[in-house]
Amino acid sequence: MVVLMATTNPARETKISRQVVKNSxxxxxxxxxxxxxxxxxxxxDVNAYLGSGAAQALHECLANRSVTLFTRFDVNPKLEQVLEGLELFKQARARVILAVGGGTALDIAKLINYFAAQSVEPLEALSPKGGVVPGVPVIAIPTTAGSGAEATQFAVLYVDGVKRSVEHANIRPTVAVVDPVLTASMPQSVAVHSGLDALCQAIESLWSVHADEVSIPHATEALQLLLPNLPHVGEGASTEVRAAMCQGAHLAGKAIDITRTTAAHALSYPLTSRLGVPHGAAVAMLIGPVLIYNSGVGTVDCNDVRGPKTVLHRVEDIVEMFGCKNAEEGATWLTGLVVAVGSPTRLGEVGVTSAEHVKALAAEVNTERLNNNPRKFTPEAVEKLYADLI
Incomplete structure (x- = not known):
């Protein structure tokens, strides 16, 4: 953490009241x-800020402004780290928050801004109950193509080891700057995992119980961009591939901003928090099995008020975009894609080898996060899905 300059009392208004997207x-x-x-x-994120070229690109426009820098946070951010940033932000009294990095940096910025504007303590503000006050403008500049955090009205953090999500329209950044030039320096693993995350977001958005006439075109276009380009991400990726991945990831973010994610994400979180599996890799292991599971939806276990036919139609649309005929073929195709980009497909590859491991993972699943999934999950179904992946 470095404080570069002192700051003055902010005016908390902005001429920009809705999200604006810039491409450079x-x-x-x-x-x-x-x-x-x-x-x-x-x-x-210091490494991303320097390595992506963002620091050099922003140098001139920040040179004559008072800037306070906050960098002290982990990939899986803790409440204590957010509170440290919050205290520094209050001392700085800055007029704008600028966030540069992957999803973590963007979420930290969103949370600091949100907590600073509320009249209640941060722990109470984790569950907004109305009367939420807008903060200062937030400019989000992603250096990865995957999280979609620059487009969403929610942010995640860990409280006593438990993943929590804070959601409110005021959390969505005021401006998103989606510049593929900044993703050129992504390490291969980061490019793959962030791309897989975006892919899974788009798929899950399409079958979410909240999918609508706005989210579906976003998610569909995202898949059309991500599917052909994901195998080519990473070091040496062409300008065209990087641009397509950035646009696809942003559209996937816009889609889940409306629909939220579903079971593949919900079941992935224990793999990350308990075993340290990178988020995108964890979700990618589960997306195929969840595709098959959702294809078996019926009247009794359907979460979507529009009925199982709507869900099955969405599943058909998804597998058709893979060039497949049914969910089983689609899941096999997805597994092949995940293998091709060098990510694991079996839980045994990340250390889950026994029934005891499966039960421990299942016990950590936040069942509320499964409510967006079109087919209901029982505890037994959760355990079976994990067990079948060993």
Whole structure:
């Protein structure tokens, strides 16, 4: 954590009241000018900030502004780290928050801004109950193509080891700067895992119980961009591939901003928190089995009020985009894609080898996160899905 300069008392208004999407980091200076931002609170993943070229690209537009930098957070951010950033932000009294990095940096910035604006303590604010006050403008600049955090109204953190999600429209960044140039330096593993995350977001959004006429086109276009380009991500990826992945990831983020994620994400979280499996890799292991599971939906176990026919139609649409005829073929195709990009497909590959391990994972699943899934999950169904993946 480095405090570069002192700051002055902020005015908490902005001329930009809805999310604006920019395609170049070169636009940030003009956006800051429009906001009247003489002081900036910069939340950054240091490696991404320097390695992506963002630091160099932003140098000129930040040179004559008061900047406070916060970098002290983990990949899986803890409440204590958010509170440390919150205290620094309050001291800085900055007029704008600038977030640069992957999903973690963006979520940290969103949470700091959200908590700072509320009249209640952060722990109470984890569950908004109305009267939520907007914070300062947030400019989100992703350096990965995958999390979609620049487009969403929720953010995640860990409280006493438990993953929590905070959701409110005021959490969504004011401006998203989606510049594929900044993703060129992503390590191969980061590019793969973030791309897999975006792919799973798009798939899950399509079958979510909240899928609608706005989310479905976003998710469909996201898949059309991600599917042909994901095998080519990483070091040496072409400009065209990086641009397609960035656009696809952003569209997937816009889709889940409406629908939220479903079972594949819900079942993946214990793999990350308990075993340290990278998020995108964890979700990718589960997306195929959940596809098959959802294809078996019936009247009795359907979560979607529109009925099982709607769910099955969505599943058909998804597998057709894979070039497959049914869910089983689709799941096999997905497994092949995951293998091709070098990510694990079996729980045994990440250390889950026994019934005891399965029960421990199942016990950590947040069942509320399964409510968006179109087919209901019983505890027994959760255990079986895990067990079949060993």
């Amino acid at each position: 980091v070169a636009d940030v200076g003009a956006v800051l000018d429009e906001m009247g931002a003489s002081s900036v609170f910069l939340v950054a």
